[in-house]
Amino acid sequence: MDASLDTFILCVAPRKKPWVSLLNCSDLSTGESCDLTTYFNNAHCYYLARVQAFVPDQESNWTSSKLFYPMLDTILGAPVVELTGCGNCLLLQLSPPASRGHRRQLEFFFSDYVVNVSRTRDKAQFVIRASSGKNLINYLELGVEYCITVLPVTNLNNAVVPSGPHCTYTSPAPVNTVPVFVGALCTLFLLVALFSAALIYRGQLGVLHKLLPRTLSA
Missing domain, CATH: 1.20.5 (Single alpha-helices involved in coiled-coils or other helix-helix interfaces)
Structure with missing residues (x-):
């Protein structure tokens, strides 16, 4: 059985042809999937998808998805984290996750972060707030391993994915x-x-x- 998939975009401005046929999502076999991410290129639009299955002598009714609004319905991926030791401090570089042409919009989502800092030796920990770019975590022990996890804070009700643990040592004391x-x-x-x-x-x-x-x- 094959399937034809169309996507309907609802924007503020009216469209002459609301249903957009996706050629790369046509002629799909049973069990195959199609990635629509690149078609949701406007975070302020409402998107609707519909699918129809057919065989040479018959076809099914159209089945439509729920409305998808990227600004609220997107699950935000984990931020990109770089961590290095610098004396009695850690240098933390934070940036939004890699995206497909939505860098500026992600920078709006990922403007603030909660960073959990844990000392490996005894699991002592504390929490700080950080922002995109370079951040300095000061007043740590020299030559000690610390691990951090980063959770984005958004001003919308988006689901967010925290980063995995990133660990490194502060620099040893100079001789x-x-x-x-x-x-x-x-x-x-x-x-x-x-x-x-x-x-x-x-x-x-x-x-x-x-x-x-x-x-x-x-």
């Missing part, structure tokens, strides 16, 4: 080279002093060795 340098300098001075003392002691023994035969001969 203080001053004590090492001072210790090495003190060691060098001590070696020089010992070497000088050895030379002086050796020189005194040499003088004493030269003077001793004269005294005995006298």
